[in-house]
Amino acid sequence: MEHSKKSSTKLLVPQEIIENKILLIKGKKVMLDRDLARLYGVSTKRLNEQVKRNIKRFPEDFMIQLTWDESKSLRSQNAALKRGQHAKYRTCAFTEQGVAMLSSVLNSEMAIIVNIQIMRAFTRLREIILTHKDLQRKIGDMEKKYDQQFQVVFKAIKQLLTPPEKPKGKIGFHP
Secondary structure, three states: OHHHHHHHHHOOOOHHHHHHHOEEEOOEEEEEHHHHHHHHOOOHHHHHHHHHHOHHHOOOOOEEEOOHHHHHHHHHHHOOOOOOOOOOOOOEEEOHHHHHHHHHHOOOHHHHHHHHHHHHHHHHHHHHHHHHHHHHHHHHHHHHHHHHHHHHHHHHHHHHHOOOOOOOOOOOOOO
């Protein structure tokens, strides 16, 4: 058991690399088949073959098959193909649940180790988003609170800037 812990630590992928591979496509946080294949140490073709063999494990909320235009657009953004090459397959994008399912169809130690890291990355991103929303709410609460307090300050400043009313009667000695 001690040996497997040592060997698994050598295979770890830096968290930033995984987090940078999580994209927002069609309103969902996903990872592309080619990025997952690289992380798992298999070819994209092999990854997609395993998915096709186990297609019932990948409903549409686990895996999105991109259109040809979307696939082409992503490839041109990332320059994944060498000059003169053409894509034979549309790109697949896997949600967090789809990534979890991949570890069961790619039966290797590497897939298990990398999959754990990917799950942690998704969890970390979810926590960051929740923290961000919490901060937005707190700032909104502070603005409301301080708007009331500043209204009092602004009212006091306005009173100081407004010239005093002139006395109605004359000041001084009147014969």
